[in-house]
Amino acid sequence: MQTVRHSEQTLKTALISKNPTLVSQYEKLDAGERRLLNKAFKADNDLFGPITLHSESDWIISHPEAPQDFEQFFSDPYRKAPSPEKRSIYIQCIGSLGNTRIISDEYIKWLKGYCEAFFYGLTVKLLEPVPVSVTRCSFRVNDNTQNLQIHAGDILRFLKKKKPGDAFCIVGITMIDLYPRDSWNFVFGQASLTDGAGEVD
Template sequence: MLQCKHAQEFSFGPRALKDALISTNPALQELYAKAFSRAEKLFLSEAYNPQRTLFCTLLIRTAFDWLLSHPDAPEDFETFYHAMLRRKQSYCRKHIYLQPIGKASSLSHLERNRREGGPKNTTGSCVESFFLGLRVKCLPSIPISSIHCCYRHSQDSDRVQLHADGILNFLKNNKPMDALCVLGLTLLDLYPCETWSFTFSKFLPGQGGTGVC
């Protein structure tokens, strides 16, 4: 059994944070200078401001924390930028589609606003704000039975869990022609394989353009 530890701080110096977020690569620095407005740069600069109040220091409180129990190699922006296969929007593929899965009251606002003709909801507005320049559309909610994915009962709570791969295959095979990507949303638990107890989300890399959470 993992032993609980004292709280640990995850913090880095201003120079290290600036290099990680903006990069030391002159080409990426030039891209940063051109892409963001003065107000956006002021907002981002708070991340590497020693006296910042907007972004708090990250505390790791116990050995059960994800960062301690599932360690990952650090990644800065330059590594991400060159390693990621970026999907660029085009005239015919410029929409992010949200696909509600299962009947759930917490997702009903997506269906309601789909009928009203736009993403006038918290989820859609948040996605449009984050992926600036892309449009969000919501698809009609679909029942679990129409996906034909594998499922199981959780060992801890006996709740139904859906196999993420089955959902991803369904989304990929039914992706609209003008979709840059499709995101499935469900309130049911997901699992990626039999050895995992659960997962928060999963996506298809490359040209799949689909994910579920």
């Protein structure tokens, strides 16, 4: 397996900014938050491990993308930021996530806890699970895997209609395969930066 590692200098170049807005935000962080960010500069830290590539078919190899540092991300005009009126992440389960309702509920509890930790400061709310039929999405059976697949674009349209007024974003979760168009075998997820909606399988 190939491991992608970056030097400490590369990390500092990518993360340290002279943007006055970013500098002032950093100065407002408490000691614990600063310690967490500083971990990223140390190659041997236990919080931010290197990316391991398992094969030539890994997405990062087979679908090369232009690099983006934090400054570019922060300055992106399409980047949405939470506001006092829109500080909630909504999770919408589509179909069952496990063999029983108890297992599904456990998965969602873990996911809610993870989102609350990762997106610190935002509120995570769970919407009542819905069956796939409610979404009125297109579907197919994959010729290679024989798995049922649902159309990702149709799910995005469904989520956009369900997005509450106080939502920063709404995320659909399903255990069913997704496909974005007929020519694709599958996709792990899809999102809309402008509508604040996305789904993963």
